[in-house]
Each structure stands twice: as C-alpha cells, then as structure tokens.
Amino acid sequence: MFKKIMASVLCVALVFSLAVFSFSAQEISAEQKKAKEYMTFLECFFTQIHGIEANSYSDEDLGNLITNLYFAYTYGVSEKSLNEYIKEADKLVAESDFNALTLAENLLTDFEKPKNLFYFIYDLSFYTEESSKSYKDAKANLTTLYNDENKDLQKIKQASINVLKTVSQLVPTVEGMRAIIKYNADNMREFFPAIFYSTKANVSIDGLIKTLNDLAVTEENLTIDEFNDKIKDFMMSLGFVYLDKSELGFKVDSLNEYSILPEKEEFYPESYEVFLKAYNKCIAALEAKDYTNLNELLDSFIEAADGLQKYPLYILQEFLYRTQFDLKNEQLYTVESFSIFKSIYDEAVKAVAESQNPADEKFSELNEKLSEAYFSLQMADDFDYWYKYFNMLERFEGLNKDDYIAASWAQLQSALDAYKKLLDDGCTNSEEYENAYMDFETSFQTIEYIPYLNAMQTVLSIKMQYMMYSPAMFYPAQLSALLSAIEDLENAIRVPESDERLTELSGIVDERLADNVFIPVEYAKNIVKFIDFILELMGNNPRMFTAESWEAFQQGYESLKKAIEEAVGFGSDELYAQADDVMSSIMTLEPSPIADAISDLSYYQTLISEEKDSISPELLPEAEAKVKELERSINEDSDEKILEIYAEVSAYMSRYIIPHEITGDVNADNEVSLADAMLTFQNVAGKADLKGSEIDAADIDSNGMIDLSDAMKIFQYVAGKIDIL
Structure with a gap:
C-alpha cells in the first residue's frame, strides 16, 4: 500500500525534480541537510527498483523511516538520532532484493533522460561543480563494473546505490534552478496531457505552468533558498487544485485499474487473449503518446474487460x-x-x-x-444483534493481547462477554444491547498499549500529524520543547528503557504537545488560504447565496484579512476566534433561490463541452441552445424568470442528455414505474419517440434497440415478476 501512496505523491512532487533541493527557505543545519539527502535517496531508490523484481523490504518500515527523515529534515534532530535513521536506511536498502543489472542499466542509459517520470537530472551544468563531480565519479565507477566481463553483482548493486546517493546530493546553481523550473514548465503537459482533463482542470494546469514560467524568468535576484521558498508556495497551490478528468481521462483510469493483470489461468483463453491484446494496444498508444485513436482503443479495452469469461x-x-x-x-x-x-x-x-x-x-x-x-437465507429474529456481535468479535480477534496492558485487555474482553451473554440468555431488550455495545466501543477506543508500544505510537502519530505543517506555524520555544521531548522518548524506545521511564516520557510529550499551539497570525493566514480555495470551488459567485448571509460572511472575511495585515509579531489570541468565526460563516452561507441553477449551469456546460461525443447528434444543438439560454438568463433576468427557465432546461437535460442512474427509469423521475413501461411500449408501437438518455434507460438488454422484450421486462419488474432489470 505504501508504494502506491508514494507513487501518487511522487508523481506530482517529483515531476518538478524538487527532490534534489530543499523546500525551505529557512537556515537548515547540517543534520537537516543530511536527513533531506537520505529521504530523497530512499524515495529515489525505491522508485527506481519498483517493478524490477524488488522485494524483501517492509512497506510499513519504509513509510515510517521516510516519515522520520522528513520530520528530521523539517524540524531538526540531534546527530545521534539522525545516525540511527541512516543506519536503518542503509540496512533497509542492503536487505532489499532486486535485479542489480537492470537497475545499473537504467542508471547508465535512461536516468538522465526526461522519459523517467520520477527522477532525471536534465543537464549536469545546472548543478555546482563539486556536487556534479561526485555524481560523475560514481557513474564512472558503475560503468566500469557493468562493462567488466566478470560482472560482480554485489559490487554493481553497491555502485548503483552510490550513484543514487550522489543524485540526492546534487545542488543546483541559481541559473541551474531557473533552467530546471523552465524545463518543467515547458514539459508539464508531457505529464498532464490536456486531453485527459476537464476544461476547468486544464485552466488550473495552464495557470500552474504560467506560475513556473514567471518564476523561471523573474528579474528578481533570488538566492537558492528564495527560489525554494517560492517553489514551496507553488507546490502548496498545486495541492489545492483538484484536477477533474475528462471522459477520456476516466477511461484511462479504467485501464489503470488493471495495473496488475488478472490471473490468466482463471479465464477462457479466447476472452483473455482479446482482453490482453486490447490492453497492450492501449498501453502502447499511451507510451508513444499517440492519442489519435485512443478513445476507440479504450472503448475496445473496456468492452474486452467486460467480456472476460471466467472458468x-x-x-x-x-x-x-x-x-x-x-x-x-x-x-x-x-x-x-x-x-x-x-x-x-x-x-x-x-x-x-x-x-x-x-x-x-x-x-x-x-x-x-x-x-x-x-x-434464500432467512434472517433470524435476532439477526441485528448477532450481526453486531460478530463484527465486534472480528475486531477483537484482530488485536494482539500481548500489545495491551492486562487490565485494559480484561475490560475489553469483559465487555464482549457481556454482550454475548445477552444473546445466550435470549434477551430481547434493545436498550440493554445498545448499552452493552457502547461499553464495548468505549473499551475498544480507550484500550491502552503497553508502555513500549504506546511510546512508539505517540512518536509516529505526532510525526505524521506535523508533516502537514511548517515549523513557522508554531511558537519557536514551545515547538523546540516538543521536539526535544519527542527525541528523548525516541531515544528511550531505542534502548529500550523501563516501562516506568517510557510512561513518564510519553506523558511529557503529551504535555508539550498540548502547549504547542499555532501562532495566531499564521493560523489566520492558513484559514484565509483555505477559504479562498472554497470560494474558488463555489465559482466565486455571490449570487449563489442570500445577500444577507453573503454580506455577513464578507464583512468577517475582510475584517480578518485586515487584522492579519495589522498584526504585530505573532498576533493576538483574538485572531484564533476571529478566524474560526469566519470559517463558521462560510460553512453556514445560505443558498439563494437560484443556487441550483448556477451550479447546474456549470455542470451542463461541462457535460456538453467534455462529453458531446456521447450525446445524440440530433439533440446536441437543442441542448447547447438551452444551456446558453440559461446562462443568458442568469446574467440578465430576475430570480423568478431564472427559475422558470431553469426548470425547463433542467427537465430537458435530465430526461434526454444526462445519463439516467436507474435502468428502466425512462422518464428520469428516479423510480421505475408503470409510466416507464408504458413509454417504452408506446415507443415500440410508434406512439412515442424516445430520445437520448431515454433510449439508454429503456434498452434493458443493451442490444442497441428498443423492442417489445424491453417493454415486457419493465412491465414484469413493476409487477414484481422479476427482481432486477
């Protein structure tokens, strides 16, 4: 699971090759720099070996280690703690089993070319002479070993690892930084093809490209740290963008669901061969970035996947x-x-x-x-009680008794037994069952780990939580005290020290955690950023809300921004309450009478622009005209008139254009009834003319035509003669 998570994170973050330099503009210690290098090395290493017969390492261990290194880089740790992390990293890498020759070949051929999505170097002239020399020397050594007739796999493996370590230590020059940023701006579309994203998403992507281009050519005399700080802001803005897919993009996602192919021996050869052939054609087109016939290829693949026949x-x-x-x-x-x-x-x-x-x-x-x-299984009278018990039992059996304090475990066991006794006694009082269940839930949620595991949980949970925040968000003294307490606890875990000492240190961490609060002005700034994001999602259209609620929100919002500008130092504690009030006000904005019309207009426009190929050609002009009329009305008419036009357009779009969610629901009223059966029958008899989505809903057997059998099936379903359509 962690590899999948890492891949999704790296896919965005590493496209910009930001892993080769620091994200933070603040001064960092030698230990922080080293932590960053090792984290980058681990990410780079495991990305490279993924898929080349790599195994023998724990995803959980890797995840925890990268979390620790990230925390060490962001917040700083002692040299002693960092050396422990590095020893653990080296051990993890040394124990990993992978094809050393394949990794070496990748590093010697493709690694410096941008075909590698995760890590590539661009041009060594972008980096300082000292750091690029280390990389060149490591690569030369790997080349010699690889070309040796008597290939020593162990030496090749170690030499490959050394190459990756030197990559993590590359330091760009200022001009090199500009060149890297410019290259990413020019090539972002290689990784985010417009054809796979919605119109709105592509606007966001184009905006991000412009941001990078502006940064690359800025006339400001920026240092490396200042570049890093601006890129950090850029990455944060990227994190706020939801890149909605186009219809073709969703089809590609269907293909990605088969990244692990189904077991060949489980299927009839004919259907599997058709499936595999269609799959390979799609993959070949994507790898070649040939999208000419991709839609047809994906349709064929989806049809082949649906047609897979299992033995x-x-x-x-x-x-x-x-x-x-x-x-x-x-x-x-x-x-x-x-x-x-x-x-x-x-x-x-x-x-x-x-x-x-x-x-x-x-x-x-x-x-x-x-x-x-x-x-045909008939539920017992006390089915609900037994079902809840078996779920409780399953959760209980998933725990390891040795991980928990004896008294805490006994309390949980007792709560489970008490519920079971009610069942054995034939109790029929629902209140007694509910009380017994709540006793179990309380015991389950509050069960206490033994001190050693509790200490480990405390450290890891805090590190995961703090990965989301910049150190600048917290008061320096309180943050320093918390970090010191965490390090003391972590060192005690490594020894390990006595249960009493671990419990004492865990308590100190909890106390320091409670003291470590956000700086008021930084908290308020982040609330403003989040509100800006919410408003963008809502289309920044005040008419979606009642004038009174929008005015109240705006007053509080502008007042908060002014308070941030006028704040001295860390700001006063009043900023907390002020920011929370504004956050509450945006969540309680009252929709105006025309909110649905505005919201649905955006949906209709997207539907017509992104999925016009799926709309019947004879209906498309009328649908486009109706949507344009609704847009005009929203811009020019009174609310009453807008609602009148919206009702007409909504009815048309729901019935003919928007795919019906329920098979057999021909008239799109969210139920299958006699009216749907009659409409289908009338169409067969030539008395009605079904169109667009009506046809899809009425075509029960999906044979591409509406006939008597479709009408009869809907009749039978309505009459209760068949259970499903």
Missing part, C-alpha cells in the same frame, strides 16, 4: 470466499434455511477440491444452486 470453477471459488462470513456465523439465519445453504456449500467445497477441469459445467450448476440458497 466456472473460479467463479464458484470466488462465491465460496465471499460467503465465508455467513457460513461461520449460522446464528444469523433460521435453522432450516442455513441447513440448506451449508449442505450445498459443503458439496461445492468438495467438488472444488476434486476438480480437474475448470470448465466443467457442474461448477456452473453448483454456483447457481449455491447462489439460490444464499439469497
């Missing part, structure tokens, strides 16, 4: 797995219905164990029988 044996195995919970907990169901289900379940398990032919139709028959028995 009956594996369909049955999957169903057996999904129903294990029900099998283990027979008290949930009546004796008779469960007996039938278990009998067929056991028969299926035996058949799977004896299986030789995965395509044997007996598995399909068993799956059908098992499905029927499963969906």
